[in-house]
Amino acid sequence: MTYRIGYLGPAATFTNAAVKRFFGGEESIPYATIPDCMDAVAAREIDYAVVPLENAIEGSVNITIDYLVHEQPLAIVGEIILPIQQHLLVHPEHAEVWRQVTRVCSHPHAIAQCHRFLNQYLRGVPVEDATSTSAAARLVKEHPEERIAAIANETAAEAYGLTIVHRDIHTHQNNHTRFIILHNDAGVSLPYEEPERGMKTTLMVTLPADHPGALYQVLSAFAWRKLNLSKIESRPMKTGLGNYFFLIDVEGAYDGVMLPGAKQELEALGCSVTLLGSYPCYSLKRE
Numbered sequence: 001m002t003y004r005i006g007y008l009g010p011a012a013t014f015t016n017a018a019v020k021r022f023f024g025g026e027e028s029i030p031y032a033t034i035p036d037c038m039d040a041v042a043a044r045e046i047d048y049a050v051v052p053l054e055n056a057i058e059g060s061v062n063i064t065i066d067y068l069v070h071e072q073p074l075a076i077v078g079e080i081i082l083p084i085q086q087h088l089l090v091h092p093e094h095a096e097v098w099r100q101v102t103r104v105c106s107h108p109h110a111i112a113q114c115h116r117f118l119n120q121y122l123r124g125v126p127v128e129d130a131t132s133t134s135a136a137a138r139l140v141k142e143h144p145e146e147r148i149a150a151i152a153n154e155t156a157a158e159a160y161g162l163t164i165v166h167r168d169i170h171t172h173q174n175n176h177t178r179f180i181i182l183h184n185d186a187g188v189s190l191p192y193e194e195p196e197r198g199m200k201t202t203l204m205v206t207l208p209a210d211h212p213g214a215l216y217q218v219l220s221a222f223a224w225r226k227l228n229l230s231k232i233e234s235r236p237m238k239t240g241l242g243n244y245f246f247l248i249d250v251e252g253a254y255d256g257v258m259l260p261g262a263k264q265e266l267e268a269l270g271c272s273v274t275l276l277g278s279y280p281c282y283s284l285k286r287e
């Protein structure tokens with residue numbers, strides 16, 4: 001059976017690279033935005049959506065977290081980590097004069113990953129957001145009459161016939177992005193090899209009321225069970241200033257007694273706890 005995998009398009013985004021390398025020969029379908037891609041899973045147009053969640057330099061992709069929590073409650077069924085290399089691309093006609101570009105376009109997360117380069121080499125040049133890195137590359141291809149640069153990957157340069165005029169322009173070299181695989185059914189397991197990075201569980205926790213030590217109590221439910229947290233992040237509930245939920249990543253699968261026990265303890269304290277997924281974690285190597 002072939003699966004249909006949705007990703008943030010057009011072709012040659014980093015998300016597309018993660019899908020191609022992880023899902024191999026499955027059918028992949030581009031969507032213009034992350035929410036579109038998630039809605040398509042909910043509507044059962046596709047089997048899985050792959051969306052970016054966090055970058056090593058720029059941090060969380062808030063739209064992914066917020067849409068998952070507030071709008072489209074899909075299950076996280078897998079994680080893929082991909083090495084990220086950002087390059088500066090221009091139309092071949094402008095390769096010699098790339099320092100004279102009049103604007104730089106890319107996905108906001110990619111722009112943020114390259115601030116040092118932009119400050120050093122293209123200070124003062126207007127920077128414009130695109131829906132993805134490859135959407136920016138496509139724009140450059142479609143407007144040879146304008147001197148536009150895109151920040152994107154090598155595959156985008158090939159796909160849109162652009163010249164890479166500066167390689168590896170991301171500010172910190174150890175650049176990686178975490179992508180999550182979303183599905184309608186939390187019970188589905190990925191039909192792939194054993195994950196080399198083991199299992200992880202993501203919980204969304206809201207506190208009953210703000211009081212001294214509330215977060216400490218939450219953390220202690222994990223601490224005395226020796227459950228290792230790999231990430232904790234607060235995001236606004238969007239119900240008013242000062243109201244937050246916490247996203248907590250715990251090493252290990254949601255099985256046995258420890259993690260379900262921690263969830264029960266938090267609920268006994270009056271917290272609301274939602275299991276967003278318990279899933280295998282894969283890492284792709286630099287090609």
Ligand SMILES: O=C(O)C(=O)C[C@]1(C(=O)O)C=C[C@@H](O)C=C1
Nearest residue numbers: 013014015052107109132133177
């Ligand atoms: O625009 C792309 O190429 C994407 O796949 C999106 C995205 C992101 O949202 O973080 C993915 C990886 C990189 O960190 C930069 C951009």
